[in-house]
Amino acid sequence: MKAIIVDDEKHVREAVKLLVDWKHFGIDAIFEAQDGEEAIEMIREHQPQLIFTDMMMPVKSGLELLEWLAAHYTCGKTIVISGHDDFQLVRHTVKHGGVDYILKPIDAEQLHAAVSKALESWTREEDERHRQRQSNIEMNQIRPVYWEKLLSNLVAEPSTYEATAAALSQEFGLDRSVKECRVAIMTLDTMNAALKKKFDANSDLLFFSITNICNEILRDGQRGVAYRYWNSEGEIILLLFGSSDSWRTILSSIQQGMMTALRSSLDIGVSRVQPFPSGLSPAYKDARTALRRRNLLSKEKQVYLMPDPLPTSQPVLSFSNYSEQIRLAVQSGSVEQISRAAEDWFTAVSTLDVITLEQLELWWSEYNVMRSRWLVEWFGEKPPALKTWLNSTPFTIPSDEAGSLSVPLWREQLTESLIELSKHLLEHQHQDQNVIYEIAKYIQNHYHQDITLQEIANHFYLSREYISRKFKQEFKVNLSDYLSDIRVEKAKLLLLNPHLRIAQVAEMVGYDDEKYFSKVFKKTVGLSPNEYRKVNQP
Incomplete structure (x- = not known):
């Protein structure tokens, strides 16, 4: 922090320097001036937080210095040190923002208290100034977004114009005298590779740069406003409301401005003249249609007007x-x-x-x-x-x-x-094939259990329908028939043992019902289990 001592008497300045505990107050730079005029020059240069001044000085008095401070340097805190106990001087000090009025000879405690009071006041005000500066920064950041969203909403809902007419008139000159407009759309979908690479990591900066270029030209004569369109990605809208015959010149100037600043331009679609504000929605559709009908094979960035004739007829090609x-x-x-x-x-x-x-x-x-x-x-x-x-x-x-x-x-x-x-x-x-063979292996290992299609589906986390379809495709047989064939083949081997009853064989291959087992066996083999056993006895 800085302080300045203004007095035409050197010994008074020295006394103040000795009596104030500068380190305690965080003041590391102390300046001196012999009169108000010299003080003003030093205050302009060094901008001290604390000012000590006498009242009666040659060239420019303390009274005049206080008046200058009140008009040009309100952030500084002033303590008057005077040898005159005069009510008018005290009144003048208070009127022009002085913190305290101390009489000579200087009392150290009184001076310390005055400095404390002055710096506390400066700190509070500085905090408020900082808060206000931060608030202004935030407002400046939010303000463009606010207008972009308001203008974007105006295209979709022209009826909202009345509620914002005064603000739009003040900000952009878009007042109630505007009866007609055009909408132009700049699209980023065909910007060149160099521009895309330059702003690849910061699309917001790209929109900001383009709208700034457009608005520099449009503000001249209040001929329109450019803004990012929030209802569609990658579009910038130019709302043109100046002279109806000047739009070609304006857009040409904008494209030249972009080439100068960004080394690139963009395709622009332009609507027919529409009433304002009711025609904003159809005007936007016009401009989009003009862009959608442009020839994407063109190497030059152009302005496309709706209704330009449709592209020449050519063979219909269908994918x-x-x-x-x-x-x-x-x-x-x-x-x-x-x-x-x-x-x-x-x-x-x-x-x-x-x-x-x-x-x-x-x-x-x-x-x-x-x-x-x-x-x-x-x-x-x-x-x-x-x-x-x-x-x-x-x-x-x-x-x-x-x-x-x-x-x-x-x-x-x-x-x-x-x-x-x-x-x-x-x-x-390949995965389908693998899982079907896993299912087949599972059936071979568990044929003797009462397994069902639902159990298999649960085990492999697949649907019953999917398993049935894929199993039939791979093995050319239904899953149920595949299981029956395995059981019958196992039963044939067991029937060769004369000590096993038919019911035992049926249970060992997964059938609880002996009659049903016999029915399945005969349908598959052509013989009943007993007949098969007799024919195949050693």
Whole structure:
């Protein structure tokens, strides 16, 4: 902390320096001035927390210094040390924020108490100033988010305008005189690779940078406002409400500004003129449609106006026409077959001059429908976590360095995905086969017990239906018949022992009912247990 002693008498300044326990109060810098004018210069330079001043000084008096402090340096705490016991001087001190008025000769205890009081007051006020500064910082951080959410809500619910009209008018010049508007959308889905890499770890900074560039241009003449659209990921909305014929110039300036600041630009979709605020929702849909109909193969970032004519007619290409070939290739497990099947599809795609976002999303939807059917077919009604993982794959545009749709990259990604799916399918089939043989082994070891399909299902944590279907596929026989055949074969061996009764044999191979055992045995062997024993006696 710092202090300054202002007095035209050197011995008074020395007395104050001796009487105050500076270390106790944490004051490590003490300055001196001979009059108010010199004091003002030093206070401006060093900004001390504590000020001691005399009242009667040449050039600029203590009275004038107090007035200056009250007007320009309110955070400092002032203690007056004067040789004049004058009510008007005391009154002047109190009026201009002085903490105490001490008479010469200086009393050490009185001075100590005054310094304590002054610094306690400064500490309280400094804490409050710090709290206020922190609050201002937080408000400055929250304020943009508040306006972004309010403006985002205005697009979805234009009726909310009336409740916020005054605030929007004051903040953006968006007052009730605005009758028409356009909505423009800047989308990040085709930004170039360099920009994506630069802001990969901080998307908030990217939005902040782009909206700042836009608003620098839009604020000139209050022609609009740009903000992050919270109701859709990766979109920035430009609400244009200036002169209706100036929007092309504005958007051109924005794209040039982005190229200068970020070395990149973005595609922009623009709506038709709509009434404000009631037309905000249809204007937003217009702008989105304009973007969805843009040619993703274009290497230049452009402005797309709704309603521009739709892309020129070209052959209708459906992924469904190629899905069976791809499905068989995945089932084959052959990387070569999968690559060839995918290549046939992309050969057809490469003949197109125009690919829109609408078309790309349609193909993605077709692929997802087909893949879902394959998963049910291959993994059953309740497939493993693989199905959840595959179905949760988000849709993104496979882009090259310029941010345009890259068919080669798309081919690579789809082929790798299909190869991965084929790998999981083969693993699953192998696991299926293993578990079915485990079930067969379990039956062979427990044939003599009263085992049921439900017991086996519980033991292997599988459904009865799944076990029945897979067992029949693998062994070409029902599980119940497989168990009966094992029991009959074991019974044949036991019947060769003439000392075992038929009932004993039946019980030893898992049948409690001798008659039912005999019925099953005869159906399988063609002879009753007794007949079989007589025929096969040594």
